[in-house]
Amino acid sequence: MPRGEKERPMPxxxxxxxxxxxxxPEAEAVVADLRAALGxxxxxxAAVRAQHGRDESYHAVAAPDAVAFPRSTEExxxxxxxxxxxxxxxxxxxxxxxLEGGVAALGGGVCIDLSGLDRIVRVSAxxxxxxxxxxxxxxxxxxxxxxxxxxxxxxxxxxxxxxxxAATRASGTNAVRYGTMRENVLGxxxxxxxxxxxxxxxxARKSAAGYDLTRLLVGSExxxxxxxxxxxxxxxxxxxxxxxxxxxxxxxxxxxxxILTIQxxxxxxxxxxxxxxxxxxxxxxxxxxxxxxxxxxxxFHGSAAAVVEQAEQVGTIAAGYGGTAFQxxxxxxERSRLWQARHDAYYAGIALRPDGRGMTTDVCVPIxxxxxxxxxxxxxxxxxxxxxxxxGHVGDGNFHLVIVVDPNxxxxxxxxxxxxxxxxxxxxxxxxxxxxxxxxxxxxxRFLEAEHGEGVAVMRAIKQALDPLGxxxxxxxxxx
Amino acid sequence: MPRGEKERPMPxxxxxxxxxxxxxPEAEAVVADLRAALGxxxxxxAAVRAQHGRDESYHAVAAPDAVAFPRSTEExxxxxxxxxxxxxxxxxxxxxxxLEGGVAALGGGVCIDLSGLDRIVRVSAxxxxxxxxxxxxxxxxxxxxxxxxxxxxxxxxxxxxxxxxAATRASGTNAVRYGTMRENVLGxxxxxxxxxxxxxxxxARKSAAGYDLTRLLVGSExxxxxxxxxxxxxxxxxxxxxxxxxxxxxxxxxxxxxILTIQxxxxxxxxxxxxxxxxxxxxxxxxxxxxxxxxxxxxFHGSAAAVVEQAEQVGTIAAGYGGTAFQxxxxxxERSRLWQARHDAYYAGIALRPDGRGMTTDVCVPIxxxxxxxxxxxxxxxxxxxxxxxxGHVGDGNFHLVIVVDPNxxxxxxxxxxxxxxxxxxxxxxxxxxxxxxxxxxxxxRFLEAEHGEGVAVMRAIKQALDPLGxxxxxxxxxx
Numbered sequence: 040m041p042r043g044e045k046e047r048p049m050p051x052x053x054x055x056x057x058x059x060x061x062x063x064p065e066a067e068a069v070v071a072d073l074r075a076a077l078g079x080x081x082x083x084x085a086a087v088r089a090q091h092g093r094d095e096s097y098h099a100v101a102a103p104d105a106v107a108f109p110r111s112t113e114e115x116x117x118x119x120x121x122x123x124x125x126x127x128x129x130x131x132x133x134x135x136x137x138l139e140g141g142v143a144a145l146g147g148g149v150c151i152d153l154s155g156l157d158r159i160v161r162v163s164a165x166x167x168x169x170x171x172x173x174x175x176x177x178x179x180x181x182x183x184x185x186x187x188x189x190x191x192x193x194x195x196x197x198x199x200x201x202x203x204x205a206a207t208r209a210s211g212t213n214a215v216r217y218g219t220m221r222e223n224v225l226g227x228x229x230x231x232x233x234x235x236x237x238x239x240x241x242x243a244r245k246s247a248a249g250y251d252l253t254r255l256l257v258g259s260e261x262x263x264x265x266x267x268x269x270x271x272x273x274x275x276x277x278x279x280x281x282x283x284x285x286x287x288x289x290x291x292x293x294x295x296x297x298i299l300t301i302q303x304x305x306x307x308x309x310x311x312x313x314x315x316x317x318x319x320x321x322x323x324x325x326x327x328x329x330x331x332x333x334x335x336x337x338x339f340h341g342s343a344a345a346v347v348e349q350a351e352q353v354g355t356i357a358a359g360y361g362g363t364a365f366q367x368x369x370x371x372x373e374r375s376r377l378w379q380a381r382h383d384a385y386y387a388g389i390a391l392r393p394d395g396r397g398m399t400t401d402v403c404v405p406i407x408x409x410x411x412x413x414x415x416x417x418x419x420x421x422x423x424x425x426x427x428x429x430x431g432h433v434g435d436g437n438f439h440l441v442i443v444v445d446p447n448x449x450x451x452x453x454x455x456x457x458x459x460x461x462x463x464x465x466x467x468x469x470x471x472x473x474x475x476x477x478x479x480x481x482x483x484x485r486f487l488e489a490e491h492g493e494g495v496a497v498m499r500a501i502k503q504a505l506d507p508l509g510x511x512x513x514x515x516x517x518x519x
Numbered sequence: 520m521p522r523g524e525k526e527r528p529m530p531x532x533x534x535x536x537x538x539x540x541x542x543x544p545e546a547e548a549v550v551a552d553l554r555a556a557l558g559x560x561x562x563x564x565a566a567v568r569a570q571h572g573r574d575e576s577y578h579a580v581a582a583p584d585a586v587a588f589p590r591s592t593e594e595x596x597x598x599x600x601x602x603x604x605x606x607x608x609x610x611x612x613x614x615x616x617x618l619e620g621g622v623a624a625l626g627g628g629v630c631i632d633l634s635g636l637d638r639i640v641r642v643s644a645x646x647x648x649x650x651x652x653x654x655x656x657x658x659x660x661x662x663x664x665x666x667x668x669x670x671x672x673x674x675x676x677x678x679x680x681x682x683x684x685a686a687t688r689a690s691g692t693n694a695v696r697y698g699t700m701r702e703n704v705l706g707x708x709x710x711x712x713x714x715x716x717x718x719x720x721x722x723a724r725k726s727a728a729g730y731d732l733t734r735l736l737v738g739s740e741x742x743x744x745x746x747x748x749x750x751x752x753x754x755x756x757x758x759x760x761x762x763x764x765x766x767x768x769x770x771x772x773x774x775x776x777x778i779l780t781i782q783x784x785x786x787x788x789x790x791x792x793x794x795x796x797x798x799x800x801x802x803x804x805x806x807x808x809x810x811x812x813x814x815x816x817x818x819f820h821g822s823a824a825a826v827v828e829q830a831e832q833v834g835t836i837a838a839g840y841g842g843t844a845f846q847x848x849x850x851x852x853e854r855s856r857l858w859q860a861r862h863d864a865y866y867a868g869i870a871l872r873p874d875g876r877g878m879t880t881d882v883c884v885p886i887x888x889x890x891x892x893x894x895x896x897x898x899x900x901x902x903x904x905x906x907x908x909x910x911g912h913v914g915d916g917n918f919h920l921v922i923v924v925d926p927n928x929x930x931x932x933x934x935x936x937x938x939x940x941x942x943x944x945x946x947x948x949x950x951x952x953x954x955x956x957x958x959x960x961x962x963x964x965r966f967l968e969a970e971h972g973e974g975v976a977v978m979r980a981i982k983q984a985l986d987p988l989g990x991x992x993x994x995x996x997x998x999x
Contacts, residue, residue, distance in 0.1 A: 165778060165887035208727040219725050221734075222702060237973045243883040244915045245699050246952035247688040247738055248970055249959055249996055250978045254701075254734030258727055275784045298645060304755045403723040407645035435724045472726035479729055490728055493717045497985065498730045504984035505977065516729055 061085075063147050066104035069125040073107055073149070076117050080108040080155075091132050091142065091150040095197070097396045097446055098140035098482050103130055103150035110155040112228055112236055112267040119265065120234035122149050128510050131261040133203025134176065136195075138399050139480025141207065141260050145514040153202055156267055159183050168225060168242060170270045173202020180271075189273040192217035195476065196385070202266045207478035208258030215301075215434030216308045216340065219476065223272045224257050229264035232506040242270060255501070260478055261512035263505045277340035280308075281350045282374035283367035284337070285357045286330040290314065290417070292360040293333045294410040297433045299356050301406065305349050309338040310434040311381050314417070317388060317428035321380035324387030329380055330364055335433075336381045337367075338374075381430075388428040388441045395426075395443040398455050402466035403437035403475030412469055416440060416462055423458050425451070437475035464489065479516045487516070543627050546584035549605040553587055553629070556597050560588040560635075571612050571622065571630040575677070577876045577926055578620035578962050583610055583630035590635040592708055592716055592747040599745065600714035602629050608990050611741040613683025614656065616675075618879050619960025621687065621740050625994040633682055636747055639663050648705060648722060650750045653682020660751075669753040672697035675956065676865070682746045687958035688738030695781075695914030696788040696820065699956065703752045704737050709744035712986040722750060735981070740958055741992035743985045757788075757820035761830045762854035763847035764817070765837045766810040770794065770897070772840040773813045774890040777913045779836050781886065785829050789818040790914040791861050794897070797868060797908035801860035804867030809860055810844055815913075816861045817847075818854075861910075868908040868921045875906075875923040878935050882946035883917035883955030892949055896920060896942055903938050905931070917955035944969065959996045967996070 062070060062083050073081040082088070083105045092102035104127075109115045122129045128148030135142055144150060156172035159180065163169065164187045171180060178198045180191050193204060195211040203209075205227060210219035217223070226240025239252040256264055287293040290312075297310055312335055313321070319331045335357070339349040350367040357365055368374050380387075389397050404412045413429070420427045420440070431438025440462060442455040463473045463486050473486040488495045499517055502509075513519040542550060542563050553561040562568070563585045572582035584607075589595045602609045608628030615622055624630060636652035639660065643649065644667045651660060658678045660671050673684060675691040683689075685707060690699035697703070706720025719732035736744055767773040770792075777790055792815055793801070799811045815837070819829040830847040837845055848854050860867075869877050884892045893909070900907045900920070911918025920942060922935040943953045943966050953966040968975050979997055982989075993999040 163885065163887060165782070166885040167782070168885070208731075210725055210727075214725060221725070221731065231977070235973055235976075237977055239971075239974055241947075241952045241970070242885040242950040243917075243946075243952040243955065244886075245690055245694060245701070245883055245917065245955050247690075247881075247954045247956050247958040248952045248963070249738070249967055249975070250743075250981060251688075251701065251731075251734045251738055252971075252974055252977055254731045255981075258729070258731055263730075275782070302645070302647070302755070401727075403725055405643065405646040405648070405722040406724075407643060437723075437725065466723075467721075470722040472721045472723040472728045474727045475723060475725050476727050478727040483728070487729055490721070491719075491732075493715055494719055494732055495729070496715075497711070497717055497732055500984040501730060501735075501981055504980040 062104045066127055066147060066149070069121050069127045069149060070105045072121045073105070073118060076121070077107060077109065077114065082106045091135070091152060092144055094135050094137045094140060094142050096138040096140055096482065097398050097444065098143060101143035101145050103144035104147045106150045106152055108152050108155050112230065115151060115265055115267050116230045116234045116236055118149065118151055119230050119232070122510060123233055123508065126508060126510065128513050129265065130512050131206065131265045133174070133200035134197065136197035136199050137203065137207055137480065138477045139482035141478060141480035141515055143481060145481060146519065151265060153200060153267070160268065162187060164189060166242065167273045168270060169273055170268060171201055173267050173269065174200050176200050177204065184273065188276055190276050191271055192274050193220055193223055201269050201271065205257050205266050205269050206260050210476040212309045212311060212432055214432065215310060216306060217274060220257055221254060224253060224269050225272055226253050226270040227256060227266050228268035229256050229266050231264045232508065232511050237264070240270065258478070260480065260515050262502060262516050263511060279341060279343040279346045279369060280374065281339045281346035281367055281369045282337065282377050283350050283353060283365065284334060284377045285362040285365040286332040286334045288332070288361045290333045290413050291410045292362070293335050294413065294433060296335060296357045296360045296362060298406055300353055301434060303352070303356070305352055306341070307337060307349065307434060308340040309336070311336040312431040312433040312438065313380060313384060314429040317384055317430055318380060320387040320391050320428050321383055324390050325379060325383050327380060336378055384430045385441065389443060391426055391428070392443050392445070394445065396446045398442040398444050398459065399477065400440045400442070400459050400462055401437070401474045401477040402462055402471055403435060404466050404469045404471030406436045408469040408471070409433060409436050412465060413438060415465055419458060419461055423454055425455060425458060435475065436471070481514050484516065484518055542584045546607055546627060546629070549601050549607045549629060550585045552601045553585070553598060556601070557587060557589065557594065562586045571615070571632060572624055574615050574617045574620060574622050576618040576620055576962065577878050577924065578623060581623035581625050583624035584627045586630045586632055588632050588635050592710065595631060595745055595747050596710045596714045596716055598629065598631055599710050599712070602990060603713055603988065606988060606990065608993050609745065610992050611686065611745045613654070613680035614677065616677035616679050617683065617687055617960065618957045619962035621958060621960035621995055623961060625961060626999065631745060633680060633747070640748065642667060644669060646722065647753045648750060649753055650748060651681055653747050653749065654680050656680050657684065664753065668756055670756050671751055672754050673700055673703055681749050681751065685737050685746050685749050686740050688956070690956040692789045692791060692912055694912065695790060696786060697754060700737055701734060704733060704749050705752055706733050706750040707736060707746050708748035709736050709746050711744045712988065712991050717744070720750065738958070740960065740995050742982060742996050743991060759821060759823040759826045759849060760854065761819045761826035761847055761849045762817065762857050763830050763833060763845065764814060764857045765842040765845040766812040766814045768812070768841045770813045770893050771890045772842065773815050774893065774913065776815060776837045776840045776842060778886055780833055781914060783832070785832055786821070787817060787829065787914060788820040789816070791816040792911040792913040792918065793860060793864060794909040797864055797910055798860060800867040800871050800908050801863055804870050805859060805863045807860060816858055864910045865921065869923060871906055871908070872923050872925070874925065876926045878922040878924050878939065879957065880920045880922070880939050880942055881917070881954045881957040882942055882951055883915060884946050884949045884951030886916045888949040888951070889913060889916050892945060893918060895945055899938060899941055903934055905935060905938060915955065916951070961994050964996065964998055
């Protein structure tokens with residue numbers, strides 16, 4: 040697929056969010072209205088506002104004018120109607136654990152904190168599905184499911200809310216087997232820009248009944264509506280789990296192991312790659328003694344016999360590519376020990392520098408291009424002199440270079456941004472995407488045209504049709 | 520999820536398509552323009568027009584004014600631009616094998632026959648994906664793939680074009696394991712209403728980069744754009760296949776067997792249910808001697824050991840529910856013999872009456888409600904005295920009642936329509952859908968509001984934004 044658009048240079052401007060000192064006059068009227076409706080569940084306290092204007096990224100904070108704490112879809116609709124009446128922007132907030140500034144209130148407005156929508160509405164073990172309100176977190180759902188023999192597999196690392204995960208089309212380590220939020224949301228309830236409530240999808244496993252509004256809202260990051268409830272697909276807890284870890288002489292050997300594993304149809308649940316910089320960081324952070332070499336971490340789900348067989352098959356493939364120190368285990372404490380470096384990876388990377396912050400990248404490419412993309416990127420990193428460990432969900436072709444920056448060093452930030460931009464262009468030239476799972480927020484708006492070309496105009500037409508006043512999380516996904 | 524909308528009575532009118540005798544004056548100018556562009560690849564011959572205004576359903580034929588035979592995305596764009604300039608409707612045509620009148624030119628216009636877009640653009644065995652033009656049929660793709668060890672699994676029965684299958688969100692017998700077109704289209708190229716060409720998605724396995732335009736166009740039935748190319752996910756041909764067949768004392772016992780099979784995590788590739796009316800029809804049509812009882816047909820994919828184990832596990836489950844005459848086989852000719860009744864089902868049903876036509880229904884419900892839905896429906900059929908064999912993709916909760924009607928008997932047609940409507944309302948009340956896989960066409964437009972409520976207004980807003988002149992397959996999915 041030739042994409043002339045990819046060659047186009049990207050605009051250099053970086054969004055400069057405003058951080059207002061208090062409630063701006065234009066928001067005062069809506070706050071008064073909301074106080075009448077929500078009582079003390081609307082806050083303009085500086086600390087509450089600041090906390091709701093930031094996520095876990097390096098992006099600049101932009102606090103909203105006020106934060107509303109509704110407890111039902113109807114209350115969310117009331118907040119949205121009030122904001123629409125006063126022409127005030129709306130920014131939904133789940134747990135604030137995203138990475139692209141999606142909760143920053145770039146133009147002020149009212150943040151809707153959805154943590155009060157916390158009911159698990161129903162679980163149907165027979166149908167392998169459940170319905171939860173948007174504020175329920177994935178860990179809480181899985182605790183609730185424990186006795187049913189079922190679990191919800193999508194695992195982005197953070198204990199994010201399921202509404203937020205739907206809004207950002209989250210995935211994580213075991214998407215290679217269980218899919219992302221795209222595959223695991225069967226339907227949802229959302230409040231539209233004018234306060235109407237729409238329910239999409241049904242509980243049927245498949246449907247050909249009209250436009251796929253569920254998939255349109257999943258990944259729309261609050262720019263088309265506020266998701267208040269999701270119906271999710273559940274999966275049987277595997278009878279057994281095994282884990283394995285293996286070091287390689289180089290990245291290419293590790294990636295070739297991944298490709299052959301996938302092509303052999305081994306139904307691996309997770310395959311993670313950490314490069315030698317990341318492994319050294321993990322050793323230092325957690326006082327471990329892994330070989331400081333590119334390393335693959337595997338997890339297998341299935342029957343007791345199947346998980347042993349899968350681990351052995353992968354061990355054979357890895358050995359064929361020069362893998363060494365292959366270890367595998369099935370007992371939980373042994374599995375945890377094998378995977379410890381992976382669990383610590385992000386914080387170990389950041390800890391490489393005192394006061395460092397992580398500029399996290401998120402490209403995803405076809406797996407046949409993964410080794411090239413990683414090799415070229417590492418050569419690029421070496422030239423810049425920047426510190427950038429790498430961890431990847433390589434079964435999907437998705438990897439994160441975490442550029443550890445001093446947020447106060449403008450020159451270094453600029454070099455890191457330039458490295459990030461070259462990485463994105465490299466991935467797009469390989470028919471990949473600028474974001475495999477973190478979403479666009481306002482951090483990746485500038486890459487969207489390079490990736491989608493004319494598609495951005497289509498997205499803009501849809502945005503205009505569903506949010507003509509431009510009040511729903513403005514400046515995210517698309518330019519305001 | 521309470522859905523008050525479901526109680527709303529549906530409008531009783533049935534669309535009465537017009538069948539113009541020749542090219543209407545308003546279409547003459549566009550035909551002249553297209554003749555200049557396409558030469559003899561634009562036809563106004565009566566036989567060509569009539570053939571393109573019908574599919575395989577009982578719905579009334581509505582011929583277009585002319586049929587264009589482009590050979591590239593650019594030529595499709597040229598046809599669309601000419602139609603837009605002359606304000607003439609556009610109806611895409613794949614193989615004409617759909618079942619809801621999707622190709623009927625309700626307001627005349629130009630039919631775009633996509634069979635000339637027949638190139639297999641590329642196959643990447645490493646990435647388990649391929650790109651094909653819209654007119655390539657699924658069987659042709661699978662023949663092309665034979666030596667790669669890969670196959671494309673979505674199988675709606677007919678040898679449909681892959682563009683048409685994407686446009687209608689097709690699925691079929693093995694969706695329970697491999698998913699539908701929703702899960703198996705990674706990206707696509709489409710011509711929009713104003714002739715712009717948009718490419719959606721990338722070849723990355725996952726992406727969080729903006730609105731999911733791929734999933735929006737999949738299932739949009741030509742009402743938002745003409746799909747000209749699709750990038751598809753491929754799967755490894757299983758090392759071994761086994762098939763099984765088993766008769767049951769009643770529908771409920773068969774459905775309980777299905778539920779326990781799915782819950783046990785047995786990765787069944789196909790599970791089909793035929794009721795006793797359908798089995799009797801198959802015996803008569805193909806001179807077979809199956810027990811005339813509700814019967815399940817299974818297919819298992821995996822390693823040689825796994826497919827034996829799966830068949831045995833299912834045999835045990837079936838026996839627990841009173842299943843009898845359980846047979847299974849792995850050799851291809853034996854498997855074909857076991858499955859013959861299933862392969863013949865549709866034509867065997869129609870053949871129950873001389874000159875009968877099939878009014879095919881297509882509801883899909885959560886599997887926990889499937890036995891209730893089927894039981895209630897069969898009681899309803901018995902009361903009407905209509906002839907209506909049943910076949911279901913029961914692993915997904917999807918089943919087809921084929922009401923065998925005399926198309927010239929208006930009273931019988933009305934009773935069949937009423938039965939169909941009661942079936943749809945029953946499925947919606949069980950949180951199911953009016954169409955699991957056939958799409959809306961113009962045959963199910965009247966059910967869409969009952970299913971989606973406010974969602975239809977959202978669909979209409981999107982349609983208006985992307986096709987403001989209402990020229991893209993008007994009257995399909997949404998009212999014109």
